[in-house]
Amino acid sequence: MKKDGFLDSLNIKKRCESSGVGLWQCPHFLFVVMGFVNIFAILTTNVVARRFAEPEIAALIVLLVSAFLFIIGHTVTRSFEHIVEASRLKSEFVSIVSHELRSPLSAIKWNLDLVNSPDSKGSFSSELLSSLTLIDEENEKMLRLVNTLLEVSRADDKRIDFSPKNFSLSEISFKAVKSLSSFAKASNVGIAFTPDKDLDTVFADPKKIQVVIENLIDNAVRYSPGGSSVDISVSAKNGDVLWRIADHGSGIPKEEQASVFDKFFRANNVFRYRSGGLGVGLYLAKSFVEGSGGRIGFESSEGKGTAFWFTLPAKKAVIKS
């Protein structure tokens, strides 16, 4: 089996890719590595044992050691295999559930559209109308949550579809600021934006980047004290375009800074119970930015505030043929 596995190493690579883990976390690959370690250990044992014991006893020692190594290796890779499989099933489960949830949600949405159409609307009391509007809004909220979950499951499997093109980062930022302005007003947080109109064209998927920007602004506003403001800027940096947002909030505790971009991460300080949502905003932001060929990061000091930033490749020249 080990020999087959070695000759068929291309196939192993494929199997590892399909389970969605890195080479050194892939059970099939590790099994082959264990095989080589086994052979090496046996040869060494053989040399050492022959020096100190009769050939029969040396052979017995070699056999025992090799059996021992084989069993250990087998057990370890088997349990690894179970974990990898469980994780694959989990993200498949999320994806299936999200798909199945979208069908009834779309059906509800379209039937509400039908009821809300101008020619049937007139016959409703204002109370019924406002309830219908609420149902519609809540249904939209649910659809957005399910769509986000789907994106997360795609990000897990590195299956996000990007449709990149040249667009103005400032324009998208204005749109995002606008869509969040009532939330900022309600939180009594000001948003200041310094665009760089000349050097802000990037090459990426504008829809994805708008989600990134909305998530970052939403976070900054959410964790800002009332009466303060957040500052957004766009500037050129080493041939890339840099987007940055700084808040004057309480900062991210040092010991938690490493896991900020993890899925379902919530800071463990006073804000733990202040934020709703799925806790996947920054995880998605990282997947989207890195998938677009950019980088994302932050600087934070407790008590002073946090600045999140990301870079994106500057616009691509259009090649005329």
Place this chain on the structure above:
Amino acid sequence: METKQKIVILEDDLALVKSLASALGKNGCEVFSAVDGETGLRLIEEKKPDLIVLDIVLPRKSGFEVMEEIASKDGLKGIPVVVLTNLESSHDVNRMLELGVKAFLVKANYSLDEVVGKIKETLEKSKPVK
């Protein structure tokens, strides 16, 4: 008076069919529907509609199988098809576009008005020149 344009909907979610059929009916279309691919194909052969609305996940015959049959049959080949589904991987989209569908709409991302608009637009574009 112009005859009503015939539309066949292949969709297994009855609540979706009801809303779409009702909206299309208000827009002067005659709507027929089937909840699985096999019955749907028979319905298409029988009605020879002006447009087909097709889901991908369907009992008995999937939307892909239905589309392959439509694309290979002389009498049905020219009928424009709008795919209406909740799948949206680029693999599925490209496969359908290669089979010749006119539009690929993701249910969750469109309102009823927008879907009706797309269907009417497709009908308009593919009207035979008389």
